[in-house]
Amino acid sequence: MYPINMRLDNVPCAVLGGGSIALQKIQSLLAASADVTIIAPDVTKDIEQLITEGALHWRRKKYEIGDEKGFTLLICATDDMTANQLAAEEAQRQHILVNVCDTPALCTFTLPAVVRQGELTITISTNGASPALARWLRIALTKEYGPVYGHWLTRLSLLRKEVQQTFLSSRDRQNFWQHALTDEVMELVRQEKIEEAEEQIRHAISSFRSQS
Ligand SMILES: C[C@@]1(CC(=O)O)C2=NC(=C\c3[nH]c(c(CCC(=O)O)c3CC(=O)O)Cc3[nH]c(c(CC(=O)O)c3CCC(=O)O)/C=C3\N/C(=C\2)[C@@H](CCC(=O)O)[C@]3(C)CC(=O)O)/[C@H]1CCC(=O)O
Numbered sequence: 001m002y003p004i005n006m007r008l009d010n011v012p013c014a015v016l017g018g019g020s021i022a023l024q025k026i027q028s029l030l031a032a033s034a035d036v037t038i039i040a041p042d043v044t045k046d047i048e049q050l051i052t053e054g055a056l057h058w059r060r061k062k063y064e065i066g067d068e069k070g071f072t073l074l075i076c077a078t079d080d081m082t083a084n085q086l087a088a089e090e091a092q093r094q095h096i097l098v099n100v101c102d103t104p105a106l107c108t109f110t111l112p113a114v115v116r117q118g119e120l121t122i123t124i125s126t127n128g129a130s131p132a133l134a135r136w137l138r139i140a141l142t143k144e145y146g147p148v149y150g151h152w153l154t155r156l157s158l159l160r161k162e163v164q165q166t167f168l169s170s171r172d173r174q175n176f177w178q179h180a181l182t183d184e185v186m187e188l189v190r191q192e193k194i195e196e197a198e199e200q201i202r203h204a205i206s207s208f209r210s211q212s
């Protein structure tokens, strides 16, 4: 498995099936601003609501060969294994990225469990060995890495810009961060003492500057 993070803004994506599993996949695609089409003869109330709101397109039909054309990414979440398999094989033939929610062998990509805090994304995969462990780890990591890590990341991103202007070589910047982002600083973050953590980084910038 080769992990990547994909931009899906306005990218045409299709979901086959209109049940509870399809809904989960639709929600994560919409959160990524994808252009989502659902192909299914019937859908749940929640999906119907999204369609009414204009959040996604609906082709009200069973899957037929050719329906996958024009999509960059396809998720098969019907309860009809034959339809899932047919669609996945067609998609693979056309180099369309495909996930079949309960058949890893037919997937060109699988979905990880996801923890998000602002710009921070932590994903967990078990190579399909135990999705239940992925879920358990998501819950544990969400407790461990709460909203403060998202706030800290926002601060770090601004500090990083300052560091880029202060230290001109990439090697110096790498060296700086390896020394500045210490266990001590991250312990302050864990205790939600963001101001103090930032102060430590600023102190390190001054020290590094006077050394060079
Ligand atoms: C991470 C997560 C993301 C998501 O779904 O978006 C995800 N499954 C989740 C949960 C979950 N799924 C299942 C259970 C019940 C326990 C169990 O069966 O073990 C639970 C646990 C629960 O829900 O409590 C059933 C299940 N899943 C797959 C099979 C087929 C098979 O293994 O052969 C079966 C049996 C179906 C059956 O028996 O009919 C296959 C896949 N599931 C994957 C992803 C991919 C590999 C991920 C990895 O590398 O670990 C892969 C390969 C394909 C894919 O879906 O991409 C999501 C975490 C949600 C969260 O964050 O809470």
Ligand SMILES: NC(=O)c1ccc[n+]([C@@H]2O[C@H](COP(=O)([O-])OP(=O)(O)OC[C@H]3O[C@@H](n4cnc5c(N)ncnc54)[C@H](O)[C@@H]3O)[C@@H](O)[C@H]2O)c1
Pocket: 016, 017, 018, 019, 020, 021, 022, 039, 040, 041, 042, 043, 044, 061, 062, 063, 077, 078, 079, 080, 083, 101, 102
């Ligand atoms: N629900 C779960 O917790 C769960 C967990 C793991 C795996 N799964 C598997 O995921 C699949 C989907 O689960 P679900 O709970 O969303 O199912 P569901 O029965 O609620 O929904 C199935 C959907 O597929 C649509 N469909 C059926 N044949 C189709 C076709 N030929 N073309 C297009 N759409 C078609 C139906 O109209 C329906 O909207 C099932 O195979 C299930 O075994 C479900």
